Amino acid sequence: MTAKTTHSLLTGQVLRSLGGAVGRTIGKNRVCVITYHRVLPTPEPLLASEPDIVKFRWQMELLARCFRVMPLHDALRAVEAGKVPGRAVCITFDDGYRSVHDLAAPILREFGLPATVFVASGYIDRGSMWNDRIIEAVRALPAGQLDLSGMDLGTYTLGGVEDRLQAVELLVERSKYLPPAAREQAIERLEALAGIDPEQKPMMTRDMLLGLDRQGIEIGAHTVSHPILTSLDDDSARHEIAEGKAQLESILGKPVRLFAYPNGKVGKDFDERHVAMVREEGFSAAFTTAIGALASGQDRYQLPRGRPWDERPLMFGLRLLSWLAQKNP
Ligand SMILES: [Zn+2]
Numbered sequence: 001m002t003a004k005t006t007h008s009l010l011t012g013q014v015l016r017s018l019g020g021a022v023g024r025t026i027g028k029n030r031v032c033v034i035t036y037h038r039v040l041p042t043p044e045p046l047l048a049s050e051p052d053i054v055k056f057r058w059q060m061e062l063l064a065r066c067f068r069v070m071p072l073h074d075a076l077r078a079v080e081a082g083k084v085p086g087r088a089v090c091i092t093f094d095d096g097y098r099s100v101h102d103l104a105a106p107i108l109r110e111f112g113l114p115a116t117v118f119v120a121s122g123y124i125d126r127g128s129m130w131n132d133r134i135i136e137a138v139r140a141l142p143a144g145q146l147d148l149s150g151m152d153l154g155t156y157t158l159g160g161v162e163d164r165l166q167a168v169e170l171l172v173e174r175s176k177y178l179p180p181a182a183r184e185q186a187i188e189r190l191e192a193l194a195g196i197d198p199e200q201k202p203m204m205t206r207d208m209l210l211g212l213d214r215q216g217i218e219i220g221a222h223t224v225s226h227p228i229l230t231s232l233d234d235d236s237a238r239h240e241i242a243e244g245k246a247q248l249e250s251i252l253g254k255p256v257r258l259f260a261y262p263n264g265k266v267g268k269d270f271d272e273r274h275v276a277m278v279r280e281e282g283f284s285a286a287f288t289t290a291i292g293a294l295a296s297g298q299d300r301y302q303l304p305r306g307r308p309w310d311e312r313p314l315m316f317g318l319r320l321l322s323w324l325a326q327k328n329p
Pocket residue numbers: 094095222226261262263
């Protein structure tokens with residue numbers, strides 16, 4: 001037996017026995033919903049929060065061995081009925097990246113794990129999301145000064161990874177709340193400076209979406225164009241919510257029941273108006289990006305999700321158990 005195997009067996013034993021205690025006592029009837037966006041073929045410093053395929057594989061193996069991974073819709077019903085098994089976890093992906101189809105889905109299939117993918121319908125068969133265009137542009141820009149002060153987006157000195165990471169963070173933050181037309185203009189300028197081909201396509205096609213559906217992966221809605229809902233007037237926000245659902249339903253030929261708010265910060269990226277719209281448009285539940293676990297008595301239209309940020313399997317599992325054990329996240 002190798003040191004690595006012994007280590008992972010121990011991790012499994014610790015998590016299962018601690019998880020048993022959590023399930024029987026304080027963490028009763030709770031479910032952790034884990035959020036990913038995409039899976040990377042190799043580690044990428046500018047996308048450090050997303051797992052590469054090696055990390056994603058051990059996380060899925062750990063979930064399969066030490067937790068009970070449930071379809072999200074079943075988990076919601078089990079919470080309501082007070083019948084959640086111990087160590088219950090759901091897996092979700094946001095936005096609709098093709099790497100969910102190409103890299104994540106085969107691993108999910110291998111371990112027999114269910115999942116839900118929240119798709120921004122306007123990017124199916126089309127180009128990139130705006131924040132990814134910023135990342136790609138900053139990665140491709142030559143070293144030196146980047147002056148975007150003419151568009152109120154500041155000036156940057158680009159050298160190594162650290163400089164670029166900081167520039168991406170600031171540019172995404174400064175662009176996030178711009179009106180869509182101004183944001184598009186700023187990103188086009190950035191891409192032109194970086195010599196980027198605007199035809200790159202990292203998002204899923206409709207055939208890929210249908211492939212995930214056939215695999216039993218649930219498709220949820222995530223608006224059409226992934227706007228910050230609070231930056232829109234009410235008519236536009238409702239259109240984004242309703243049309244995103246309708247477009248996915250016409251591709252899949254079945255009802256889309258679940259919704260995730262773009263960016264998902266409670267009170268900042270969406271508010272009570274949007275919660276009411278999501279309910280009125282016929283969704284059965286909606287998810288934020290607040291850390292915590294599903295539990296009875298919560299607002300079904302503002303359910304928490306998160307992902308342990310730990311680099312080691314034991315800590316990754318322990319953090320999930322700690323969220324399952326918390327009374328009030
Ligand atoms: Zn998103």
